[in-house]
Amino acid sequence: MKKYVIGVDVGGTACKLGVFETTGELLTKWEIKTDTRDKGSHILEDVAKAILGKIAEMGIATQDVLGIGVGVPSPVTGDGIAVGAANLGWSKYPVAQVLNQLTGLPVKAGNDVNVATLGEQWMGSAVGRSSALMLTLGTGVGGGVVIDNRIVTGFSGAAGEIGHMKVKDNETIPCGCGKYGCLEQYASATGIVRLAKELLCRSDEASAMRQCENLTAKDVFDCAKAQDALALQVVDQFGQILGTALANIAAIINPEIFVIGGGVSKAGQIILDVVQKYFRENVFFGCADTQFTLASLGNDAGIYGAASMVLN
Numbered sequence: 001m002k003k004y005v006i007g008v009d010v011g012g013t014a015c016k017l018g019v020f021e022t023t024g025e026l027l028t029k030w031e032i033k034t035d036t037r038d039k040g041s042h043i044l045e046d047v048a049k050a051i052l053g054k055i056a057e058m059g060i061a062t063q064d065v066l067g068i069g070v071g072v073p074s075p076v077t078g079d080g081i082a083v084g085a086a087n088l089g090w091s092k093y094p095v096a097q098v099l100n101q102l103t104g105l106p107v108k109a110g111n112d113v114n115v116a117t118l119g120e121q122w123m124g125s126a127v128g129r130s131s132a133l134m135l136t137l138g139t140g141v142g143g144g145v146v147i148d149n150r151i152v153t154g155f156s157g158a159a160g161e162i163g164h165m166k167v168k169d170n171e172t173i174p175c176g177c178g179k180y181g182c183l184e185q186y187a188s189a190t191g192i193v194r195l196a197k198e199l200l201c202r203s204d205e206a207s208a209m210r211q212c213e214n215l216t217a218k219d220v221f222d223c224a225k226a227q228d229a230l231a232l233q234v235v236d237q238f239g240q241i242l243g244t245a246l247a248n249i250a251a252i253i254n255p256e257i258f259v260i261g262g263g264v265s266k267a268g269q270i271i272l273d274v275v276q277k278y279f280r281e282n283v284f285f286g287c288a289d290t291q292f293t294l295a296s297l298g299n300d301a302g303i304y305g306a307a308s309m310v311l312n
Contacts, residue, residue: 004060005310006051006068006105009112009302010034012087015047018303019054022066022311024123028054029303040089048102067106069306070095071115075157080109083157108309112302114151114160116295117144118312119305120259124297133255134295135162135246137264137271140176141184141191145253149312152253163188167245187242189217189264196220196234205230221267235274243278250279250287261295268294 002021009016011034018029032050035042047070055065072095074085080096082088095109110118117126117134126132130149136142141163145152152159163184164177171181185191193215200209207230212219223231246258265271272292280288297304 001064004055004065005307006055006065007303007305007307008047008051008068008070009115009306010043010047010070010072010088011112012036012073015043015050016299016303017047017050017054018300018307019058019060020304020307024304024308026300026304028058029300030054034088036087036089038089040085040093043088044095044099044102048099051103051105062104065105067108067310068099068103069115069309070099070107070109071112071302071306072109073112075161076109076111076114076153077157078153080107081157082109106310110151110153110306110309111144111157111160113142114144114146114153115305115309116261116297116301117146117259117305118151118308119297119301119303120261120295121146121149121305122308123304124259124301125293125295126257126259129256131254131256132259133160133162133246133249133253133257134259134261136262136295137187137260138189138262141188142262145255147253147255151309162245162249165245165248167241183241183245187238187245189262192217192220192234192238192264195237196231199230199234199237203230207231217264218267221264221270225270235270239271239274240278243275243280244282246275247279247282247284247287250290251284254287255290257291257293259293259295261298261301265294 007018014031019027074082082093096107100107120126134144143160143162145160164182166181167183168181175182208223224235
């Protein structure tokens with residue numbers, strides 16, 4: 001008899017959900033609005049209602065559902081407590097326990113980027129790799145660590161927060177976390193735009209970037225692909241900072257592969273080329289064989305990874 005698992009990816013504006021067979025086949029996926037009223041107390045109620053309604057609609061008995069996996073934008077402890085998700089209104093919120101009580105199904109919870117890493121390992125770009133680090137380059141920089149097929153959560157659930165490792169001294173502008181010189185300030189989409197604007201202010205050199213009314217990270221990479229000299233300098237600076245940071249990370253966790261995802265990763269091969277250049281220059285020789293790839297599951301990585309947690 002077929003068995004099923006449910007994957008849930010909780011975001012600040014929408015919750016993505018998917019029903020999977022245990023083989024990894026995605027049978028259906030859908031979204032519901034994230035209701036953050038009353039400190040997020042309605043979010044899991046809505047998720048539970050959506051899950052129970054969908055499996056009933058599909059004719060799946062609850063006893064044939066092995067469990068629910070949930071990814072949330074927060075550090076998450078090993079027993080499924082979200083330490084703090086400001087955009088959801090949660091603080092020390094027992095995600096796994098609450099959703100279990102609402103559905104009667106076993107529940108596992110994890111940090112959203114960690115969970116997305118599991119997704120890429122299960123059915124994406126890191127299939128067959130037992131140790132992987134996924135970094136998401138978007139508005140911020142997130143990281144997820146899987147070692148020996150298990151998520152590394154750390155003492156308080158904050159393992160993998162690579163966006164907040166310090167990579168530059170003498171920074172005068174604070175990061176969103178309140179500290180200075182974080183990787184996120186230079187390798188995120190907003191960080192790349194900042195690097196570009198700073199260079200454009202320092203230089204009188206002509207650049208196609210000056211013609212972009214609202215400069216984006218995509219614009220920077222597009223100009224670099226067109227061999228714009230200043231854009232190439234920005235991309236090189238980005239690659240130096242991120243590639244060196246990953247070399248340092250490799251010396252600690254020695255992953256088999258780095259998976260790069262998030263909106264910035266859509267720039268494609270140019271990112272892999274420049275990051276690997278500086279990684280190879282700085283990495284300890286024992287970690288030099290670490291591979292790089294782009295994420296392939298896109299926005300579905302979270303629900304895939306959440307579902308896979310149930311099977312691990």
